[in-house]
Amino acid sequence: MEKSERFRIQLKELFSAQALAALSTHHAGQPYASLVAFYATNDLSHIYFVTPKTTRKYANLTADNRVALMVNSSTNNASDFHQAISVTAVGKAEEVVGSERESILVQYLAKHPHLEDFVSSPTCALMRVAVKCYYMVKNFQNVMELHLEP
Amino acid sequence: MKRILSAEEIQSGDRNRVGGKGYALSLLAQSGFRIPRTVCITSDAYREYVSRTGLRERILLELHRKDFKEMRWEEIWDCATRIRNMFLVKPLPEDLALEIRDNIGRLLGERTVAVRSSAPGEDDAHSSFAGLHESFVNVTGAESILKHIRMVWASLWSDAALLYRQEIGLDVEESSMAVVVQETVVGDRSGVVFTRSPNDEDQGVVESVYGLNQGLVDGTVEPDRWIIDRSHNRIVEHTSPERKYWMVPGPNSVRLVELPGDKSARPPLSIEEVNSVFKSALNAEAFFKMPQDVEWTYEGDSLVLLQSRPITTLRSQKPEDERIWYLSLHRSFENLKRLRRKIEEELIPRMISVAESMVGTDLAQLSDRALAVEIRKRREINQKWVDIYWADFIPYAHGVRLFGQVYNDALQPTDPYEFLDLLTNTDMASLERNNMLTDLAATIRSDEHLAEELKQGDYSALDARFLSRIDEFIQKFGDLSCAVTGGKNCVLGTGPLYRLLLEMADHPSRNGVRKKKDRISRLHQNYIDSFDDDQKERAEELLELARSSYRLRDDDNIYLGRIEAQVLAAVQEARRRLEEQTGNQTPEVLVQVLGEADFGSEDQKPSLGGKTPGFGYQARQLIGQPAGPGISSGRARVIHNHSDLADFRYGEVLVCDAVDPNVTFVIPLAAAVVERRGGMLIHGAIIAREYGLPCITGIPDATTLIQTGDEITVDGYLGIVTIGKTGI
Numbered sequence: 014m015e016k017s018e019r020f021r022i023q024l025k026e027l028f029s030a031q032a033l034a035a036l037s038t039h040h041a042g043q044p045y046a047s048l049v050a051f052y053a054t055n056d057l058s059h060i061y062f063v064t065p066k067t068t069r070k071y072a073n074l075t076a077d078n079r080v081a082l083m084v085n086s087s088t089n090n091a092s093d094f095h096q097a098i099s100v101t102a103v104g105k106a107e108e109v110v111g112s113e114r115e116s117i118l119v120q121y122l123a124k125h126p127h128l129e130d131f132v133s134s135p136t137c138a139l140m141r142v143a144v145k146c147y148y149m150v151k152n153f154q155n156v157m158e159l160h161l162e163p
Numbered sequence: 164m165k166r167i168l169s170a171e172e173i174q175s176g177d178r179n180r181v182g183g184k185g186y187a188l189s190l191l192a193q194s195g196f197r198i199p200r201t202v203c204i205t206s207d208a209y210r211e212y213v214s215r216t217g218l219r220e221r222i223l224l225e226l227h228r229k230d231f232k233e234m235r236w237e238e239i240w241d242c243a244t245r246i247r248n249m250f251l252v253k254p255l256p257e258d259l260a261l262e263i264r265d266n267i268g269r270l271l272g273e274r275t276v277a278v279r280s281s282a283p284g285e286d287d288a289h290s291s292f293a294g295l296h297e298s299f300v301n302v303t304g305a306e307s308i309l310k311h312i313r314m315v316w317a318s319l320w321s322d323a324a325l326l327y328r329q330e331i332g333l334d335v336e337e338s339s340m341a342v343v344v345q346e347t348v349v350g351d352r353s354g355v356v357f358t359r360s361p362n363d364e365d366q367g368v369v370e371s372v373y374g375l376n377q378g379l380v381d382g383t384v385e386p387d388r389w390i391i392d393r394s395h396n397r398i399v400e401h402t403s404p405e406r407k408y409w410m411v412p413g414p415n416s417v418r419l420v421e422l423p424g425d426k427s428a429r430p431p432l433s434i435e436e437v438n439s440v441f442k443s444a445l446n447a448e449a450f451f452k453m454p455q456d457v458e459w460t461y462e463g464d465s466l467v468l469l470q471s472r473p474i475t476t477l478r479s480q481k482p483e484d485e486r487i488w489y490l491s492l493h494r495s496f497e498n499l500k501r502l503r504r505k506i507e508e509e510l511i512p513r514m515i516s517v518a519e520s521m522v523g524t525d526l527a528q529l530s531d532r533a534l535a536v537e538i539r540k541r542r543e544i545n546q547k548w549v550d551i552y553w554a555d556f557i558p559y560a561h562g563v564r565l566f567g568q569v570y571n572d573a574l575q576p577t578d579p580y581e582f583l584d585l586l587t588n589t590d591m592a593s594l595e596r597n598n599m600l601t602d603l604a605a606t607i608r609s610d611e612h613l614a615e616e617l618k619q620g621d622y623s624a625l626d627a628r629f630l631s632r633i634d635e636f637i638q639k640f641g642d643l644s645c646a647v648t649g650g651k652n653c654v655l656g657t658g659p660l661y662r663l664l665l666e667m668a669d670h671p672s673r674n675g676v677r678k679k680k681d682r683i684s685r686l687h688q689n690y691i692d693s694f695d696d697d698q699k700e701r702a703e704e705l706l707e708l709a710r711s712s713y714r715l716r717d718d719d720n721i722y723l724g725r726i727e728a729q730v731l732a733a734v735q736e737a738r739r740r741l742e743e744q745t746g747n748q749t750p751e752v753l754v755q756v757l758g759e760a761d762f763g764s765e766d767q768k769p770s771l772g773g774k775t776p777g778f779g780y781q782a783r784q785l786i787g788q789p790a791g792p793g794i795s796s797g798r799a800r801v802i803h804n805h806s807d808l809a810d811f812r813y814g815e816v817l818v819c820d821a822v823d824p825n826v827t828f829v830i831p832l833a834a835a836v837v838e839r840r841g842g843m844l845i846h847g848a849i850i851a852r853e854y855g856l857p858c859i860t861g862i863p864d865a866t867t868l869i870q871t872g873d874e875i876t877v878d879g880y881l882g883i884v885t886i887g888k889t890g891i
């Protein structure tokens with residue numbers, strides 16, 4: 014199996030095991046981090062999350078759509094240093110609206126069924142991050158990259 | 164492991180999976196008592212359903228929106244309603260549904276059934292769950308049975324269960340519910356037996372009605388009652404009610420109909436039958452080795468036991484336990500109909516005439532002594548009406564809840580509060596008042612001269628026609644000054660009213676939003692269509708009752724406010740005399756009467772909180788209950804004292820402890836409403852919905868964490884208040 018394929022499989026396993034990602038946005042150069050419930054597409058090209066439109070993260074995303082998302086498997090133990098996998102995705106976010114929103118929410122809710130009420134609010138935005146690159150950190154400091162854009 | 168068991172298949176190891184009721188029935192069946200055909204859906208099915216549908220997490224989210232200790236009963240009811248709706252709209256996973264359908268078909272055929280709760284642990288004599296969970300009778304068809312199974316599951320989270328969550332150890336991760344599905348035995352006489360009377364343990368009680376048991380259990384049909392001396396096995400007392408109605412089965416429901424004359428003349432049981440029923444219950448007591456509460460029915464001459472459970476009293480008997488009172492607010496349709504007649508035909512007209520007769524007394528003409536007598540008299544009258552308010556008006560508000568539940572059960576809407584759309588746009592007194600204010604403001608807006616006179620405070624030269632309309636308003640609703648300036652230092656005068664009108668006149672008018680008529684008629688039609696033909700009239704009647712209950716929820720406070728204003732008017736007259744007295748002739752009689760009670764409500768004092776000096780600690784986002792959809796931003800106007808209302812400006816967000824209908828005259832100016840007190844059916848939520856304003860209720864520290872002047876955004880869809888600028 015190709016190494017890049019193994020990388021992809023590890024990403025998929027991590028994304029299906031984890032519910033939450035740390036999202037980085039910024040406002041006027043000041044970074045800001047938030048937790049979001051995410052869903053990644055099977056081809057890993059996009060990551061979706063939802064947010065109320067009144068939040069700081071939504072305001073930041075509206076002003077500048079460049080983001081980073083981090084997903085990791087740490088368990089708050091010393092073993093995390095050699096066992097946990099941490100993945101950072103960087104890319105650009107945009108809000109998904111209209112009929113596309115409905116079809117993607119079906120997939121999103123399959124992973125997070127308890128957010129059904131939350132996402133049905135017209136003040137809740139569905140955001141899509143087009144991933145440019147994944148960075149995977151393993152074995153304490155081993156970092157591999159997967160670029161999705163040519 | 165099988166998740167669907169017949170009563171005959173249940174074994175001792177299944178006790179926790181089939182729940183107390185299921186287990187007791189299996190023991191009765193296996194010991195020769197006659198019971199209806201019974202199937203038990205084990206608690207494993209519940210667990211699988213909430214896991215696979217995501218409901219477990221949704222219940223967790225719902226229950227953790229707010230600390231239980233800070234929830235009022237109304238909020239707990241709302242919480243239970245939302246959870247109930249989650250179960251109503253979420254179907255079972257298809258494979259689980261198929262398994263239940265197949266097994267019920269195999270074991271019960273096409274029979275009409277009762278679907279009953281059977282919570283694990285409920286047969287434990289120390290923790291009876293009696294009355295906390297729901298059961299449904301006369302259910303027909305596989306899909307309806309599946310729906311009712313979900314409704315029974317939902318009742319694990321009923322308001323009663325949530326109130327007693329500590330006693331019964333309610334826990335999202337641990338708690339579960341089994342369901343007993345039992346063929347309906349159409350008995351022509353039914354009843355209950357307590358093998359030991361709750362009042363005298365040497366006695367037992369047999370109660371019986373004609374028809375199905377439902378009417379007896381929910382209190383709609385008054386039973387014949389026999390008291391039996393246990394030691395001599397002898398009837399010592401028989402109480403006969405006026406036998407007027409009985410419950411009979413109809414398609415997918417039970418219905419209350421008039422009792423035929425030949426039955427109304429004689430008790431449902433003969434003496435021999437009373438003895439036979441009691442003897443059977445004693446056998447169950449001997450079998451279970453503890454006093455039993457047995458439900459039974461006679462099918463022809465054959466006695467069938469429907470269920471048997473230990474007699475226990477879960478609910479605290481301490482008078483200070485308010486939960487007993489809360490739960491007493493659940494009223495049957497029949498009870499509410501009686502209450503409606505009493506309130507509409509007797510109490511409201513009396514309230515109006517009482518207030519009017521007090522207005523007719525010229526206080527300035529009374530001697531000091533007569534004024535003191537008048538104050539005491541008015542205080543007593545006011546107290547009497549406050550007592551009536553608690554005894555009759557508050558329980559009547561349950562009409563809205565009963566309708567909501569019936570509507571949700573019938574239509575399973577995604578929004579559990581859709582039913583409110585059928586209740587709004589009623590002719591509430593507060594809306595009538597606000598519409599009069601809007602009309603007066605429109606007159607000022609179109610008449611520059613009048614506006615200028617009012618701005619200058621020159622009221623003496625006001626146009627006579629305008630003044631007569633103002634008089635008409637004051638006659639009906641008072642001059643708003645008591646509410647505006649606060650109870651204790653109540654300035655009776657038209658100044659605050661004129662200031663409010665000027666503010667309204669300066670901005671575009673905003674009437675109560677008339678919801679789209681076609682949507683309302685569609686909802687109405689859907690509601691009626693969901694009932695069988697012979698139940699449609701009753702459904703209309705319930706909607707009418709709910710509308711009246713909804714309207715009265717606001718109106719009663721307005722009427723009560725008028726009476727209270729008359730107490731304050733007399734107190735104000737006494738204070739004026741004390742202030743204006745000269746020399747040493749202090750009217751002691753007035754000093755004394757004013758010292759007897761605390762007149763006027765205490766203003767709310769801002770408690771410590773909000774911004775802590777030195778740390779810059781402040782709220783950014785507060786979560787409450789979404790009570791009016793929409794999103795809006797504006798400067799906050801936090802109401803600590805009633806007098807703060809006088810400063811209310813157009814476009815501000817009303818932030819307050821508890822909205823009272825007597826202060827909702829500022830709503831036409833408001834951009835949104837935020838309230839500390841929680842609930843979907845409280846006054847703030849009702850009036851905000853009438854005006855189509857975003858509204859959030861139940862934010863514990865709303866009035867301390869938000870400061871007047873803060874820019875806030877109210878997201879009435881999600882129940883989020885954001886303090887400070889947002890990206891919207």
